[in-house]
Amino acid sequence: MGGVEKQRCIIDFTLSSLLRRKGKNGALLVVYTLVVFLLASVMLFTQAIRKEAAAVLADAPELVVQRIVAGRHDLIPLDYMGKIGAIRGVRAVSGRLWGYYYDPLFGANYTLVVPEEQAGGLGEIAVGQGVARSSMASEGNIMPFHTHDGRLVSLTVARVLPASTELVSSDLILLTAEDFRMLFGVPAGVATDLVVAVANPAEVPTIAAKIARLLPDTRPIARSEILRTYDAAFSWRSGILLAILAGALLAFLIFAWDKATGLSAEERREIGILKAVGWETGDVLAMKFWEGSVISLSAFLAGVVLAYLHVFVAAAPLFEPVLKGWSVLYPRFRLTPSLDFAQLAVLFFLVVVPYAVATIVPAWRAATVDPDAVMRG
């Protein structure tokens, strides 16, 4: 009980002691919080966007087959479907039509996809939020397109896709197969690629190998490979951002190290007084430990809460251009809140523990001198 009271008293003194140097400690707290905020933002954002991508891609086909000509993706004949459908374990095969369209008017790239189920009637399209924003189109408007042979055709916006799917649908335009073939001059009897449904997901690699053997000019791509690519892309992006932040982090470390390890003459004098009036070296160290803990814990908590608000409430306006979005259109959507406690623990040990330790070392050096230095000083 005495030990608890003792620590309570020491914490009490530590807090009034911190309040005395409001300027210095306030500046340190602000910079510290900012660094934790940036690091935690990158961490929360990368984690959430990965989860988001994985959740959206969960509905993606298990296996896609593309035709390769001279090492490049080419249109695939629809009669390949029969050969693939005959492989044991394949549940269904269908052709997909999709491609890219550059709109010179708005300087934007769109992804055009023919959905499996008919999205609308002939001459009608459904557009993603990003397309709607960049072209200022809403339901009922007409969007002009240049066909492969130079004609200008107009398609009607029948629907704008919901914002919740914006991560993958921002630059999307859904249209009918007939409109797609007319726009790009894709003849009947070929598709962009084939989608293969497999009865048992564990057999995907085997079936992919069989397809590659049966049709040597094709390339089967499993869903897990797409997920891996997404994962790598987001890790790479967060890595780039962290590399940019590394300079700021280093500056902070130098600043914090200087503040934490350098004791001013005033602080030395105070440690001397405390020892002279009956504090042990251990009591002085406990005080310094609490001091470091109060600053670093407050900064950690404030930084993480601010990062949470930044990423999940404000939709990460600081990192949007770097971390998410496609080449031209940036999706605008709210991420599903998720916290990875293991990552938070790593962040905690990287920022809180070193600071708390750094405050103790110089105090230990000052506190081990004989208390009579105060009498003679």
Added chain:
Amino acid sequence: MIELLDVHKTFNQGKPNEYVALRGITLAIASCQATVLKGPSGSGKTTLLSILGGMARPSAGRIILSGREITSLPERFLTDIRRRTFGFIFQQFNLIRGISVLENVMLPAYPCGESHSLLRGRALALLELFGLAGRAATRVEWLSGGEMQRVAIARALINDPAVIVADEPTAHLDTKLSGEFLEFMARLKGEGKTIIMASHDPLVCEAGVVERVVEMRDGRVVAGGGAP
């Protein structure tokens, strides 16, 4: 009773700036008396005071406090004895700036593990005794010299020590405040406390409260030494 047996103190031993502050001091100080260590600057008064009070260890010799030798006790035990037995009043008061009068008074008791509310009550009672109750929440740097002195005395008394140790207590005080300080010491002695002061101020050495003056020069006792 505090006894010193052949106490020596050398600073920076073995280094070019070696300095011998005390040379074989043997002295016994009786309880419930006021003793003054008198001597010019550099005579070793402050060093002897800090060794007497357990703030520094002698280079050689022994210190016996109430029949128990404390010379070679580990820091933890020595600090505990010092905290409970001695109350220190420093030459420049050594109050901690930026915190309140009340907190300054409570500081020496923090490591004792006493309940915060009890401790606060005791500190407020002491401030009341010294006429500083109304200044409890004031920061110490806003106090007058006399008030600072009384806060320093209150702080020295917070752990109810048996011995009050004061180093040049009147060095920064005018005659009126010095007189006031000596009155406080007389009151404390009346309550059964032992007072040990280092001073070369005649006002202190010749004060009525003082029973014994130990004269020092060049690290040696030259008059008033030996048994009380």
